[in-house]
Structures are given as C-alpha cells and as structure tokens.
Amino acid sequence: MVLQLHVWGPAFSLPSIDAQCLAAIAxxxxxxxxxxxxxxxxSxxxxxxxxxLPALQNGSTWVSRFRNIVDYLRQYSEGAWNLDENLGDIEHAxxxxFSSFIESRGQPLLDLSLYVTSQNYYNNTSPAYGALLQWPNQWILPPKLxxxxxxxxxxxxxxxxxxQAMEEQRKREHSAAVASGQIPKNFIQQPRETVTKLLGRTAQHNQFRLEALTAEFFEPLEAMLARKSYLLPDQSGNPSSLDCIALGYLALALVPELNFPWLRDAMRAKAPQVTAYTERMRSRCFGDVDVKIEHAFQPVSVGPEAELAKLPWRAPERVSVAAVGSTLLSTLADNTPFLREIRQNRRLKQAVQSDGDFSPVQKHLLAEYADSSNKDMLVSIVAAVAGTAALVGYMVHVGLLSFSGGGHAEEEDDEVEGEVTHLDPGSAADFLGAL
Structure with a gap:
C-alpha cells in the first residue's frame, strides 16, 4: 500500500504554503x-x-497533524521509519x-507576515491561494484563513x-464624528490617506514590537544551533523531527518574496546561522529546484526535470459536482448560528479522538463537553420554538391575533380568500396592559 500525504499546495517556490505541511513533507x-x-x-x-491538513492516508486510515503523522509512521513501520531513534531521553524532551516553542512563536509571526500585513496578503498570499484552489474554494477559503x-x-x-482595517476604522470614526456634529461641514470632505503615509506611520508604530517578537523567536534558535549541523546533537549526523518542524516555519519566514519582507529581514539580521541552516535543510528535504505549481498538478515522470525532482508528486483528483455541492452546503452551515455550533462540537470530538497528545480521561471529558454543548443548544432551540408557539397561542386566545376562513369561489375577485389577521385596538391595549 502506497502512503499518500495530502497537503496545501506549492507557493513561494516551496512545496506548500503551510508550515505544518512543509514539516510533514520534510x-x-x-x-x-x-x-x-x-x-x-x-489543498x-x-x-x-x-x-x-497535512493528512496522511493509508487505505481507510487517516492521520492528521505533523506530530500524529510522525507517531503513526513509527508505529506502522515498527520503528524503522523514525528520525528520532538515536535520540536519548534528554534529547527527546x-x-x-523546542517543537512547542517553534510552533507557538513561529505561527504568530507567519500569521502577521503572510496574512495580517495588508501589502503581503493582498499582493502575495491571496494570489498564491487563488492559483492553488478551484472554484468555489478559491472564494471561500482565503478569507476564512x-x-x-x-x-x-x-x-x-x-x-x-x-x-485596510486601519482605513476602514478611520472612515468609521470620521463618519461618527460627522454625525455627532464634531466636524464642520466644510471639513467633511477629506482626502484619503495614501498607502505610503499609512505604511510609514505603521512601520514607526510597530517597529519596537516586531523587533521584540522576532528576537524572541530567532535568537534562541541561533543560540541552540551554535555552529551545529542540526538543532539536536545526534551521533548519526542526521536531522531529527525537530529539524523538520523548524524547517516548516523557518522556510516560510525566509523564502517568500513579499512586498513587505520585515520577517525575512529580521531573520537574516538576527540569525545568520539559522538562515544558512534553513537554506541547507530546504535543499536537503525539498531538492535544489524551486517548486512550481506545475510540479504538483502536472508532475512529470521522465526527463531531466523528473530526475532533479526530489518529491513524489501525484496530481490531485478533479473536483466532482458532489464535492462542490458539499463545500457550498458546508459553507452555508458554518454561517448558520445553530448549525455552526453543532459542526464545531463535532470537529472538536473528531480532533480529540485522533490526537495522541490527549490522555483517555481528557478525551472522555472533552467528548462529554461537546455532547453536553449540543444538548444545551437543542434545548435552547426547543425552548425558543415552544415560547414562540405559546406567544402565538396566547395572542389568538385574547383576540389579538385571529384567523378567518376565506369566501367562496363564486364571490367577487376583490375578496381575498383565506385572509388573515386583523388587529383589534382594544384587544391590543388589553394585551399591553396585561404585560
């Protein structure tokens, strides 16, 4: 049985746009x-x-998340497929x-660099997703991410x-000031601030905070590497799973060519050894050829390019009509309040059951929480429906709401058959007085 690793597709000359997927690929x-x-x-x-994603498929078995994939491969191969087999207890700890450190500190920096920074998201990240995704996901997933x-x-x-959020906030504040009469009418029409002005003020405002965040991430890794080939000492001279997870996050910090590359600049300035290490690991795990979208969607099996390609790409299946319908229904459900809560609780149970980091007791407690949350929601729905029915019944009982049957077919056309509801002013006053 050939194992299949499903990931977010290539972007920025890397085999994936997602750090966890890059770690699993490595x-x-x-x-x-x-x-x-x-x-x-x-994708x-x-x-x-x-x-x-990433998700490893072995027949009917699916395993998600990097650490779970590592554990599954070790167990499935009875220890043969294990990069950490030569690590001692201290190195394992x-x-x-450090894996937890990289994930907790690296992910916010990637979020800020690729998504929150407007110049990068709209000019680089969003187009990258647009090239990867098919309809309707290309319109649904990027805004969600x-x-x-x-x-x-x-x-x-x-x-x-x-x-963009700053500009929208400025417009809201300006409109509120105009509405409250704080701005004279002759000053209402103000020129829109240019991106250059906003960028200059933003850079000054965020400089010290970004300096601190990048230093907290890169400097410990620079000290840990300390002229070693890999992050952990290993007599075999091979990388460990920690090096794979580090490559996932560091590659997305270093490699992408962005409009506002503040994260890459900070990495090169604060951690030159980590920068060289990332380039070396990238070449070792992903090959010397920049990964293009064509490699993933139209892989070649012969020729010079195939010989240089290090990764065993297989083209994804075409999206079926059923899959498109399922995506649209899922999006509709995720935007419906009650259905969204039910689906979130179901995902919580599935994630907990598939995650090996939770103990049996924790899995049981979290599953009970999800079930009780669903029950509470159903009780709320039933209570709302029953309350509405009781209110309508009371209004009918006191005469505030009445239903009258329609006339006969031979009656004049201007008579409305099955006409409903007339409001009696006296009954309305009695009803309000009773309240």
Missing amino acids: YCSEVLPKDSWELIAS DPSVSPTGE DSVA HGSAKSRTEYLGLSSLDL
Whole structure:
C-alpha cells in the first residue's frame, strides 16, 4: 500500500504554503523510501475526516497533524521509519519542548507576515491561494484563513499592520464624528490617506514590537544551533523531527518574496546561522529546484526535470459536482448560528479522538463537553420554538391575533380568500396592559 500525504499546495517556490505541511513533507522525504509514498496537493481540508491538513492516508486510515503523522509512521513501520531513534531521553524532551516553542512563536509571526500585513496578503498570499484552489474554494477559503490569522494574532496588538482595517476604522470614526456634529461641514470632505503615509506611520508604530517578537523567536534558535549541523546533537549526523518542524516555519519566514519582507529581514539580521541552516535543510528535504505549481498538478515522470525532482508528486483528483455541492452546503452551515455550533462540537470530538497528545480521561471529558454543548443548544432551540408557539397561542386566545376562513369561489375577485389577521385596538391595549 502506497502512503499518500495530502497537503496545501506549492507557493513561494516551496512545496506548500503551510508550515505544518512543509514539516510533514520534510519528514516523509527523509524517512520514507521514494516509491512508498505520494505527495498530493489536494489543498482542501475536507478530504480528511478531521478537516485538517497535512493528512496522511493509508487505505481507510487517516492521520492528521505533523506530530500524529510522525507517531503513526513509527508505529506502522515498527520503528524503522523514525528520525528520532538515536535520540536519548534528554534529547527527546528537548525535541518536544523546542517543537512547542517553534510552533507557538513561529505561527504568530507567519500569521502577521503572510496574512495580517495588508501589502503581503493582498499582493502575495491571496494570489498564491487563488492559483492553488478551484472554484468555489478559491472564494471561500482565503478569507476564512485571513480572518483566522487575524483572530489568532489579535492579542499581540499589531492589527495596525492591516492597512485596510486601519482605513476602514478611520472612515468609521470620521463618519461618527460627522454625525455627532464634531466636524464642520466644510471639513467633511477629506482626502484619503495614501498607502505610503499609512505604511510609514505603521512601520514607526510597530517597529519596537516586531523587533521584540522576532528576537524572541530567532535568537534562541541561533543560540541552540551554535555552529551545529542540526538543532539536536545526534551521533548519526542526521536531522531529527525537530529539524523538520523548524524547517516548516523557518522556510516560510525566509523564502517568500513579499512586498513587505520585515520577517525575512529580521531573520537574516538576527540569525545568520539559522538562515544558512534553513537554506541547507530546504535543499536537503525539498531538492535544489524551486517548486512550481506545475510540479504538483502536472508532475512529470521522465526527463531531466523528473530526475532533479526530489518529491513524489501525484496530481490531485478533479473536483466532482458532489464535492462542490458539499463545500457550498458546508459553507452555508458554518454561517448558520445553530448549525455552526453543532459542526464545531463535532470537529472538536473528531480532533480529540485522533490526537495522541490527549490522555483517555481528557478525551472522555472533552467528548462529554461537546455532547453536553449540543444538548444545551437543542434545548435552547426547543425552548425558543415552544415560547414562540405559546406567544402565538396566547395572542389568538385574547383576540389579538385571529384567523378567518376565506369566501367562496363564486364571490367577487376583490375578496381575498383565506385572509388573515386583523388587529383589534382594544384587544391590543388589553394585551399591553396585561404585560
């Protein structure tokens, strides 16, 4: 059985636009024989039962998330496919700790760089997704990912990187001031601020905060590398799973050519050893050829380009009409309040059950929480329906709302058959008085 790794597709000369997917690709390229797996740029989380990418498929078995994929490959191969087999207990503990550090510090920086920074999102990231996705996902997924990144980084206080949001906020404040009479009429028409002005003020406002965030991420990695080939000491001289997860985040910080490359500039200035390490790991795991979208969607099996290609690409299947319909229905459900909550609780249960980081007790408690949340929501729906029915019944009982039958077919055309509802002023006054 050939293993299939489903990922977000290529962008910025890298085999994926997502850090976790890059980490999974790097690990599989290091540990798996080339003819034992296929790389599929499905770019659609719905292909996985858990709704997440990367996702490793082995027949009917699906495994999502980088750490779960690493554990599954180790167990499936009975230890043969394991980059960490030569690590001691201390190195294993360091690997877990630094993996958590890279994910928790690296993801917010990538969110800020690729999504929150307006110049980069609208000129680089959004077009990259547009080239990857098919209709209707190309209109649905990028705004959703953009909004999620902004929500995840809101606590950092760097929303001013989003110039569009700043301009919209300025317009709202201006309109409110006009409405309240604080601005004379002859000053109402004000010229719109240019992007250059906004960018200049934004850079000054965010400079110190970004300096601190990038230093907190890059400087510990620079010190940890300390002229070693890899992050953890290994007598075999090979990278570990920690190096794969580091490559996923560092490559997206260094490689993309962005309109506002503040993250890449900070990496080169603060961590020259990490920069060289990232380039070396990128060449080792992804090959020396820049990855293009054509490699994923139209892979070649013969010729010089095929010989240089390190990754076993397989073209994704064409989207079916049923898949398009399912996507549209899922989007509609996610935007319907009650259905959205039910679907979120179901995803929570699936994610918990598939995640090996949770203990059996934690899985049981989180599953119970999801079930009780669904029950509470159903009770709220029933209560709302029953309350509405009771109100309508009471209004009919007191005469505030009445229903009268229609006339006969031979009656004149101006008589409305089945006409409903007349409001009695006296009954209305009695009803309001009773309230």
